[in-house]
Amino acid sequence: MHKRTSHLTVGLDVGSTTVKAVVVDAATDQIVWRDYQRHETKQPEKVLEFLVRMEREAGISPHDTRLFITGSGGGTLADLVGAKFVQEVTAVALAVEKLHPEVYSVVELGGQDAKIIVFKDDDASGRKKKIPSMNDKCAGGTGAVIDKINAKLKIPASELSNQGYHGIKLHKVAGKCGVFAETDINGLQKEGTPPDQLMASLFEAIVLQNLSVLTRGNTLRPHVLLLGGPNSFIRGMREAWQANIPRMWKERNVEIPEGAKPDELIKVPENAQYFAALGAVEFGKDEDDCVGCYRGTKALIRYIEVGRQEEKAQAGGQGLARTEDELDTFRQRYRPKKFIPAAFPAGETISGFVGVDGGSTSTKAVLISVEGDILCKAYQLSNGNPIQDTIEMFAKLRAQVERDGASMEVLGVGTTGYAKDVLRDVLKADVALVETVAHTESALKFYRDPHVIVDVGGQDIKLIVLKNGRVKDFKLNTQCSAGNGYFLQSTAEGFGLKMDQYADLAFSAGSMPLFGYGCAVFMQSDIVNFQRQGWRAEEILAGLAAVLPKNVFLYVASIPNLAALGSRFVLQGGTQNNLAVVKAEVDFIKSSFRAAGREPEIIVHEHCGESGAIGAAVESRRLWLNGRQTTFIGLDAVERIRYRTTRNEDTRCYFCKNNCLRTFIDVDVNGGDGASAEPISQKQNQTAVFVAPETVSLKAAAQPLVQIHLSASSTETVKLPEPKFQERKTKVPLRVGERRLIIATCEKGTVEDTAEMKGIKADIDAKRDAYPNFVDIAAHEVFRMKTVQNVSDPLPTSWTWRKPVRERIEKMKRRAEIRIGIPRVLNIYTYAPVFNGYFQALGLKGENIVYSDYTSGELYRAGSTRGAIDPCFPSKIGIAHTHNLIFLKSAKKKLDAIFFPMMDVLSSPLVKLTGTNACPTVTATPTTVKAAFTKETDVFTEHGIEYLSPIINFADRGLFSQQIFQCFGPLLGLSEEENQRAVAVGFKQLEEYETGIRQHARRVLDQLEAEDRIGIVMLGRPYHHDPGLNHEILDEFQKLGYPIFSQSTLPLDQDLLERLFGEEVRSGAITHPLEIQDVWKNSYSCSTNHKVWAAKFTARHPNLVALELSSFKCGHDAPIYGVIEGIIERSGTPYFSFKDLDENKPSGSIKIRVETIDYFLTRYREDIMKRSATERQIESQLAEFERSLRDKFTQETAVCCAS
Secondary structure, eight states, X not given: OOOOOOXXXXXXXXXXXXXEEEXXXXXXXXXXXXXXXXXXXXXXXXXXXXXXXXXXXXXXXXXXXXXXXXXXXXXXXXXXXXXXXXXXHHHHHHHHXXXXXXXXXXXXXXXXXXXXXXXXXXXXXXXXXXXXXXXXXOOTTSHHHHHHHHHHHTOOHHHHHTOOOTXXXXXXXXXXXXXXXXXXXXXXXXXXXXXXXXXXXXXXXXHHHHHHHTTTTOOOOSSEEEESHHHXXXXXXXXXXXXHHHHHHHHTTOOOOXXXXXXXXXXXXTTGGGHHHHHHHHHHTTSOTTTTBOOOSHHXXXXXIIIHXXXXXXXXXXXXXXXXXXHHHHHHHHOOOOOXXXXXXXXXXXXXXXXXXXXXXXXXXXXXXXXXXXXXXXXXXXXXXXXXXXXXXXXXXHHHHHTTTXXXXXXXXXXXXXXXXXXXXXXXXXXXXXXXXXXXXXXXXXXXXXXXXXXXXXXXXXXXXXXXXXXEEEEEOOSOOTTOHHHHHHHHHHTTOOHHHHHHHXXXXXXXXXXXXXXXXXXXXXXXXXXXXXXXXXXXXXXXXXXXXXXXXXIISOOSOGGGTOSEEEEESGGXXXXXXXXXXXHXXXXXXXXXXXXXXXXXXXXXXXXXXXXXXXXXXXXXXXXOOOOOXXXXXXXXXXXXXXXXXXXXXXXXXXXXXXXXXXXXXXXXXXXOOSOOOXXXXXXXXXXXXXXXXXXXXXXXXEEEEOSSSOEEEEOOOOXXXXXXXXXXXXXXXXEXXXXXSSGGGGOSSHHHHHHHHXXXXXXXXXXXXXXXXXXXXXXXXXXXXXXXXXOOOXXXXXXXXXXXXXXXXXXXXXXXXXXXOTTHHHHHHHHHHHHHHTTOOGGGEEEXXXXXXXXXXXXXXXXXXXXXXXXXXXXXXXXXXXXXXXXXXXXXXXXXXXXXXXXXXXXXXSOOBXXXXXXHHHHHHHHHHSSSSOHHHHTTOXXXXXXXXXXXXXXXXXXXXXXXXXXXXXXXXXXXXXXXXXXXXXXXXXXXXXXXXXXXXXXXXXXXXXXXXXXXXXXXXXXXXXXXXXXXHHHTTOOEEETTTSOOOHXXXXXXXXXXXXXXXXXXXXXXXXXXXOTTBHHHHHHHHHHHHHHHOTTEEEEEEEETTOTTTGGGHHHHHHHHHHTTOOEEEEEEEOSSOOHHHHHHHHHHHHHHHHHHXXXXXXXXXXXXXXXXXXXXXXXXXXXXXXXXXXXXXXX
């Protein structure tokens, strides 16, 4: 083999944002040259610059230099300069092992990637083995997020590098997505949060994100090296790691050297930013001399000048239009019509309805006539203050009407958009309409039977699916902001272009780069790479337009065949004003529509930017036509609105431990001297708006009637009790003429003193009593300890001299003291009464049967770092609940055992089933939990806790008895006889619990029928009773006045089953009311079977509607989505769903969906009441007719008898 002597070795790290290089003397291993620079999207040019400088300053040459390259941009350039490419994790690990052999953990943050490497001693080889992990499809938690936020905050580089973390107040910021982090930062910034608190909060979010996701359940043991630019150059980033990693050590009993400080064990080493480059050099030492021979820069220069264009031509695609004729045809079909406002003759009064859409990036308003025609409209980009924007909108509408001498009369006002609630309360609008309904109403007004509404706005995407003019389902980008209009706008502005130039410029591109759909931060990275390859601005804009429909339909909606949604598509939202986007959407819909004999019909809403405002105006008109008089304050009052906002420590709420900061908006519509304050922050995805009572007089002579808005289309006036005279306690006094609106995160925050808060709580309790939520009731009742008979054996009195007998006596005596912990998860939500009864019947005290806390964000975060895989959330929280038992419950009073049974076969009241198995993932969760807590050390043994996870069969009582005896016989000293007696007690407890809750549900159901009201049935799985898994969605419906049932609480009374299923049984369609073979033959999964049967029950009951809940990654739910939907829809009753529930609680999406469902349920109830009224009228008329016939017959009979 050819040998050559090279006295210099170059390590080159070409990253996503920077280039780092070192030149090492091969003889002495000393660094003779190094540099680190941002490449500003020009990776090849920066590499060339470095190589030229190294040739000149360090003396590298093709004759005596070897070159090893690493980093995300290294692979493309390696061959051009003769370098050997080295995978970056390998490079970093080699550098660490050489320079810091004492290190066992590495955290590297790069521009768009994050890496964690855990080293473990391998006794077999005597070396360390490495366990690496990297981020994959999301750039959350990387340096790119810091760059993005810092650019917004405009913090100079010198200040950012010295930005601290210790001692700075932290706020909640999303760490998993750069765009969502920016959204949180935006809101906090508008609230006046200082930049140092914003950046420190971001550092915290990034650290927690990487600790919970990238560690994969491993512990970052000392020593820990922090590598990469953000860790190297930003003090606060280092401090955040040094604050959070020791918490993990403390929890996991990691031994650290006595007296060592965190900053000594978690540190940034010398040359931290060069570790990948140094590792590449280290890698080269084990390669043959002929590998990595530097060839000079000639090929690289040619690539920059010529080769990149060739690469570009191969990698790109055709432009948005294949030919000019195609483009002309498209433009003729979809060119927006110019809107011409109506004429307003002098002297006339123009009566109409105003709709206002307070969107995230713009505000829109329209005026429609009594006949429903659009008279005029107004639009402007948001100034960050929805109240001021709306005042200006009214002024613009009024100016258009009054310009020629007409006058404007407002008959009704509707609001929609993220600021709808605040605007409703300031304007006293007639309705605050949820966005989905507003867009639906608008589409229905202009177009015949639309099936799909595609609304692409500034910061959100909504895909609304309709059936019979009613929202059937919708998708909202709750977890990622990929594909929104704001991204297109910011990219165009980055190129120095205005949005009205976008389409023409994009259409001028003959070719375009092919973007990967998904994460907006990664798309930004693609832009950088495409610029490096030489793509021009117009080509990149075309590529971004082309990828938008993929983000909408594939990333947000996850629907590959669009024919499944329907055939009539209406494109709405301000982004649809961009014809380049429309062209891409039209082409994508046509190419993704696969249905024999059908073609999609694609329409762009005539007023796409104002469609939401139109829907709000249409709804206010509907209410007016139904007899509702407007509550609007009037045009003159709008002009006189003065307001001030306060959000500081004086507005903080102390009615619970969260201590949330609130916003007070004090409004004066009489032209008072209250001055406008800072812009209002009101992010609907985090903040619900509740309105405090209007009057804040010191002494109220009488309580006014309070309007309680039950829905968008109905109000009830409730006379409240006379209050006691008292002064309201407030730190923010009201001025004369002002009324206060309070933006708070819950009802308690809408008041300012304890007396008022108690009134709020009393109202909530009254609503809870009036409209029972059996999901919540079951979640608590199932764990309630009952008094049961002790059926344990008496202490043995014979053979007591034998050791086994003596040992059993000791165990029996200890039963009253034994403490058993049970994770409050999965099917425990069904079978807790069995275990409660079983243990208590054997002499265990009820207080010693300890369940983990209910699922919450805090509970999950506390135990989430041990997760190594990513199953469904209900299964994933098993680890967190076990963590809660060990580190919280047992820490307070020691547990002897944790009982987490593997429930394999379940029991069921249904008949003719194939099986009643539990989900395999659910069954195996206890095993996964055990692995997580014994992965590195046995945490159970360390805490003196025995972990018990037997396989359990609830369908076979005899087998169950054997299985639980084998588990607890040795621990409790059981005999088989007393074990069987205790099992019988346990199942009796289960029977009594189920009977009691179903009897209660029957009484409520009968009441619904008597009052023509609607109840909601949650179609879910047992663990969806857990408030942390159902995200308290059902509580929101309860507050709106709907009783809530669930699949396991529906009554099974024979008379009710006969009424609902009797006809089908008699016809032979089914053999029993509790059979599902007619709709679901693959009936082997118990919870699936119950869900399907509950859907049948709901579909047949006229006063019930279905609400399906499903967790993300639920493999057993996926096959029955269509089955459930079909069962419900065939009955003509509404069907709604919340699918893909996960650990993240998308409050904004939940709020929108709840309000949407409430709107259509209100309309549905109106239909039921009308139908019932009609039926009662017909019955009354028939009864009257029958009575008259009887009277006539009686009279005729009397006459005949008399004659």
